Each structure stands twice: as C-alpha cells, then as structure tokens.
Amino acid sequence: MELSIYLPVAGNAVNVFVLLGLGGMVGLLSGLFGVGGGFLMTPLLIMIGVPPVVAAASDSNQIVAASTSGTYAHARAGSVDFKMGFLLFGGGIVGGTGGVYLIKFLRELGEADFFINVTYVLMLGSIGSYMFVESLEGLRGRRTAPVASSRPSVYARLLGALPWKTEFQRSGVTLSPVLPLLLGALVGVLAAVMGVGGGFIMVPVMVYLLRMPMHVVVGTSLFQVLFTCIHVTIMQSAVNHAVDVVLALLLLAGSVIGAQVGARMSRRLHADQLKILLAAVVLLVMVKMLLGLLLRPASLVAYGGGHV
Amino acid sequence: MRAGARAAIACAAAAALLRPAGAGEPEAPPARAWIRVEPSTIDIGMFHRGTTVRVEGAAPAGSRVALVCVGGQGKVELKRKGKVWNVLWMNVGTVAFERVPTVVHVAADVDGADRRGVPPELRLGLGYDGVEAQVLPVGADDATRLLFQEFVRLKVAERLYSFEKLRPASATGSPPSSHVSAEFSLPPGIPPGEYEVRMIGFRDGTAELLATEKITARRVGLALLVATMAQRSGILYGILSVVLATGAGFLTGVVFSASRKPH
Numbered sequence: 001m002e003l004s005i006y007l008p009v010a011g012n013a014v015n016v017f018v019l020l021g022l023g024g025m026v027g028l029l030s031g032l033f034g035v036g037g038g039f040l041m042t043p044l045l046i047m048i049g050v051p052p053v054v055a056a057a058s059d060s061n062q063i064v065a066a067s068t069s070g071t072y073a074h075a076r077a078g079s080v081d082f083k084m085g086f087l088l089f090g091g092g093i094v095g096g097t098g099g100v101y102l103i104k105f106l107r108e109l110g111e112a113d114f115f116i117n118v119t120y121v122l123m124l125g126s127i128g129s130y131m132f133v134e135s136l137e138g139l140r141g142r143r144t145a146p147v148a149s150s151r152p153s154v155y156a157r158l159l160g161a162l163p164w165k166t167e168f169q170r171s172g173v174t175l176s177p178v179l180p181l182l183l184g185a186l187v188g189v190l191a192a193v194m195g196v197g198g199g200f201i202m203v204p205v206m207v208y209l210l211r212m213p214m215h216v217v218v219g220t221s222l223f224q225v226l227f228t229c230i231h232v233t234i235m236q237s238a239v240n241h242a243v244d245v246v247l248a249l250l251l252l253a254g255s256v257i258g259a260q261v262g263a264r265m266s267r268r269l270h271a272d273q274l275k276i277l278l279a280a281v282v283l284l285v286m287v288k289m290l291l292g293l294l295l296r297p298a299s300l301v302a303y304g305g306g307h308v
Numbered sequence: 309m310r311a312g313a314r315a316a317i318a319c320a321a322a323a324a325l326l327r328p329a330g331a332g333e334p335e336a337p338p339a340r341a342w343i344r345v346e347p348s349t350i351d352i353g354m355f356h357r358g359t360t361v362r363v364e365g366a367a368p369a370g371s372r373v374a375l376v377c378v379g380g381q382g383k384v385e386l387k388r389k390g391k392v393w394n395v396l397w398m399n400v401g402t403v404a405f406e407r408v409p410t411v412v413h414v415a416a417d418v419d420g421a422d423r424r425g426v427p428p429e430l431r432l433g434l435g436y437d438g439v440e441a442q443v444l445p446v447g448a449d450d451a452t453r454l455l456f457q458e459f460v461r462l463k464v465a466e467r468l469y470s471f472e473k474l475r476p477a478s479a480t481g482s483p484p485s486s487h488v489s490a491e492f493s494l495p496p497g498i499p500p501g502e503y504e505v506r507m508i509g510f511r512d513g514t515a516e517l518l519a520t521e522k523i524t525a526r527r528v529g530l531a532l533l534v535a536t537m538a539q540r541s542g543i544l545y546g547i548l549s550v551v552l553a554t555g556a557g558f559l560t561g562v563v564f565s566a567s568r569k570p571h
Binding site: 004005006008009011012013049061062064065066067068069070071072073076114117230233234235236237238239241243244245246248249252253256257259260292293294295296297299300301302303 | 352358386389390392399455458466497499527531539543545547548552556558560561562564
C-alpha cells in the first residue's frame with residue numbers, strides 16, 4: 001500500500017510505512033544496546049531521498065524521543081547511573097566543541113574527509129572486533145580470569161592516581177569523576193569528527209574503561225545520548241533550519257515502540273549476547289563503509305552536507 | 309530554493325515538420341502560436357505526491373517545435389569523488405556549476421534542426437546539449453564535462469530533469485498549424501516557486517520563443533506552516549521539536565510500563 005506524506009523541510013514525499021519501519025528498527029537497536037542509531041538511520045534516510053543535512057538533523061530529533069522512551073524504561077528498572085551520565089555528558093559537550101573546531105581546521109587543510117573516513121573504519125573495526133572476540137569467549141566460557149600481577153597495569157595506575165574518588169552506586173564502581181569527564185570528552189571529539197551521537201563508542205568505553213555492568217551501561221548511555229541529541233536538535237534548528245519535524249514524528253512513532261521492545265529484550269539477554277550482537281552491527285557498518293571506500297561510487301559527484 | 313525564487317520551466321514539446329500549403333492557393337498568414345498548461349497552480353500540501361502537467365499548444369506550420377520546462381537557475385556546489393592513494397574512493401574536493409536550472413524537462417525532436425543561430429536564452433530547447441551549453445563555459449575540459457554529465461544523471465534520477473523525443477505532428481486548419489502536446493511528470497521534490505512553460509520554434513537556422521505560460525508551485529496548509537516556522541523561528545521551532553519528541557517518548561514509556569503491571 002502506497003501512502004506518501006510530504007516532508008515540508010526536506011521538500012520531498014516519502015512512504016509513511018517505510019519511515020515507520022526505519023524508526024522501529026533503529027528504536028529497537030537503541031533500546032537494546034543504548035545507542036542512538038544515527039550511524040544507521042542517516043544513510044538510510046539519504047537513500048530514500050531525504051537531503052543529507054535534513055536527514056542528520058531530523059534523526060537527532062527522533063533519537064530524542066527514542067532515548068527518552070528507552071531511558072524511562074531503564075530508569076524504572078533501576079539501570080541508569082544518572083551521576084555517571086551527567087559527567088559523561090559534561091565531558092562530551094567540551095569534547096564535541098573541540099571536535100567541531102578540529103574538523104574546521106582539517107577542512108581548511110583539505111584533509112577532513114580523509115581523516116573522517118579513516119577514523120570511522122579504524123574505530124568501528126577495532127571496537128567491533130574487540131567486542132566480538134571478547135563476548136564470544138565469554139559465551140563459550142573461555143574468558144580467562146585476570147592474572148594477579150605484582151605490578152598493576154598502566155591504566156590501573158592511572159586510575160589510582162586520579163583524585164577525588166567517588167562511589168557510583170548504580171554502577172558498583174568507585175573512581176575519580178575526572179575519568180568519566182575525560183572519557184566523555186574523548187567520545188565527544190570522536191562523535192563530532194564522525195558526525196554521530198557517539199553512543200556506539202560510549203557503550204564500549206563504559207564497559208571496558210569504566211568497568212560498568214552491561215545493563216547499567218545501556219540505560220546510562222541512552223540518558224547521555226538524550227541530552228546530546230537535545231543539544232544537537234536545537235542547534236540544527238537555529239543554525240541550519242534543517243530539522244523536519246514531520247519526518248522526526250513519523251520516525252519516532254516507530255522508534256519509541258522499538259525502543260521499548262529493545263529495552264525489554266535487553267533485560268532478557270545475557271550481557272555477552274548483547275555485546276556480540278552490538279559488535280556484529282558495528283562490524284557490518286564498518287564493512288559497508290570499507291566497501292564504499294574501495295568500490296567505485298555510482299556517481300562521481302554528490303550533494304554536500306550531512307553525515308559521512 | 310526559496311519560495312518566490314525565479315523559476316522557469318520550459319516544457320518543450322514536439323518538433324513538427326509540417327506540410328507546406330498547397331501550390332496555387334493564396335498564401336495564408338502564419339498561424340498564431342499558443343500553449344495551455346494544466347494545472348497552472350500546484351498546491352504542495354502534506355499529501356502532495358508530485359503532479360503531472362499537461363501541455364497543449366499549436367505552432368505555425370513549417371516549424372520544428374520544442375516544449376521546454378525550466379526551473380530557477382542558481383549555483384550548485386557538489387562534492388567530487390576521486391581516488392586517494394590510488395585505492396580509496398572518497399570526497400577529494402568540490403565542483404561548482406553556475407546557471408544550473410533546478411528543473412529541466414524537454415520534449416522535442418530537433419535532431420535535424422539547424423542550431424547555429426540559436427540564441428543562448430533558447431538553447432534549452434535543444435535538450436541535454438542546450439543545458440550543457442548554458443552551464444559549462446566554452447572550452448570546458450573533459451573532466452569537467454564528465455562531472456557535469458554525472459550531475460545531470462543525478463538530476464534525471466531525481467526526476468527533476470528529463471529529455472524526451474516527441475513525434476512530429478501533422479498540420480491542420482487554415483492557416484495550417486501544428487498541434488502538439490506533452491505531459492511532464494513533476495516530482496514531489498520540486499521547489500516551490502514560479503515556473504515557465506515555453507514553446508520554442510526552430511526554423512531556417514534560428515530559434516524563436518513562440519509562446520509562454522506560467523506555473524506556480526506553492527506550499528499550502530500545514531506544509532507551509534511548518535516550513536515557514538522552521539525558516540523564520542529556528543530556535544522556537546527546535547525547542548518545540550524537542551518538547552514533542554520528549555513528550556512522545558515519555559508517553560510511550562508510561563504506556564508501556566503501565567501495560568506491564570500485573571493485574
């Protein structure tokens with residue numbers, strides 16, 4: 001059945017059911033893994049005829065809805081570490097701003113696209129591979145217990161050296177608030193460089209560097225993504241006039257339901273199962289990007305703007 | 309493109325090779341050319357799915373006729389793709405074209421027409437060659453020409469450009485005139501603005517603008533309200549968008565959590 005709707009800001013008409021389906025699929029990923037899903041949604045929207053800038057901006061708006069829905073579900077289940085979320089978000093704002101200036105500098109040098117593409121493939125490839133192997137070992141029961149060492153690792157020594165140790169009760173960890181601020185800033189830089197919300201980088205950072213339990217990671221990541229995307233939506237509306245609220249509403253109609261289903265599924269799955277699924281998604285995106293770099297594009301010119 | 313931006317659609321139809329009037333008959337004055345477009349106003353509302361514009365008209369016998377539809381002209385800047393280190397395909401710069409029409413639909417049969425004396429403003433009647441002649445500077449290199457071809461292919465895929473051949477029509481009436489008609493499918497993505505439909509005649513190595521009609525595409529209703537607010541009150545629009553999104557997300561969360569409670 002063909003039911004099209006005109007998108008006033010995008011200036012094009014698209015099939016309503018396609019938008020609902022896309023929203024549902026990305027919302028499911030959001031609730032399941034705690035990622036915003038922008039790295040999947042934006043290219044898909046461009047493929048169905050939405051201009052790149054409008055696709056990226058409107059996607060941020062629908063992520064606000066999906067992450068509100070997901071955060072609410074996780075908060076009711078007690079799996080959101082608000083204190084950690086605020087610290088990561090604070091760092092993310094600083095890092096994101098720095099990242100924007102870094103990209104501006106690289107654009108002036110004419111190296112931005114190369115830097116962005118290589119960062120994408122390397123980040124996705126390394127994070128995805130590490131998570132995949134690690135969770136596969138966990139599922140097979142082969143994960144080796146950490147060997148007691150007389151000499152702590154560099155990272156452990158760094159953790160120990162940081163001041164103002166604080167207990168994060170929900171996450172069950174005690175560490176300096178400087179660490180989540182620094183890591184939030186690092187993810188913010190990468191998110192700005194890669195043009196995404198950063199959820200799929202933030203999740204591994206929380207699991208492996210902040211040592212948070214997976215179920216708290218998903219809820220906390222959604223909480224952080226929510227604030228990041230509120231910021232981006234308002235900025236995109238004010239500066240680029242590129243948010244299509246009709247597009248966002250249709251996407252969010254699917255995504256809020258998908259996010260709820262995803263949040264339910266995430267509570268039923270084992271942490272390693274969740275991680276291996278996310279790793280598979282990340283690796284698939286990386287392979288798609290790599291093929292895009294290696295194969296001749298369908299057209300030698302493209303309209304500008306939006307995500308990579 | 310902004311509303312009110314100048315746009316000209318030249319929906320060009322049918323080259324018609326007409327029979328001369330019979331020998332011995334007194335020479336009739338040339339028929340007056342005319343065109344009619346239907347619809348002449350396109351309302352872009354929330355359920356707009358594109359429009360088929362029907363163009364009908366008549367030209368003096370003996371002319372080759374083109375109906376051309378052209379949308380507003382402007383500069384287009386595109387990302388140019390190329391190989392880095394001879395391995396990786398990525399954006400390697402930008403390419404800009406001037407005087408690019410937003411919309412071009414041409415229906416014509418001008419293969420045999422003499423093109424030497426065609427003035428620049430009527431070249432679009434020649435189809436793709438005319439668009440290229442309008443946009444590319446004289447002596448453009450092969451690389452630029454290739455990129456422009458790729459750009460036109462993008463536009464054709466978006467249904468904003470089309471180049472079709474029309475069948476010759478026979479001359480009828482007194483004075484004899486050639487009736488032509490064409491249908492142009494304008495996609496939902498056409499920018500609001502004013503468009504022009506032109507009939508261009510080619511004869512004896514020259515071209516002449518025979519008739520024109522205007523089409524207005526305008527946003528209406530909710531589509532107009534949303535687009536205007538997004539453009540004029542960006543911050544307020546952004547805040548409202550966030551409020552709507554958080555409200556919808558929160559409401560769904562509440563509904564789902566309520567549905568999970570044991571009865």
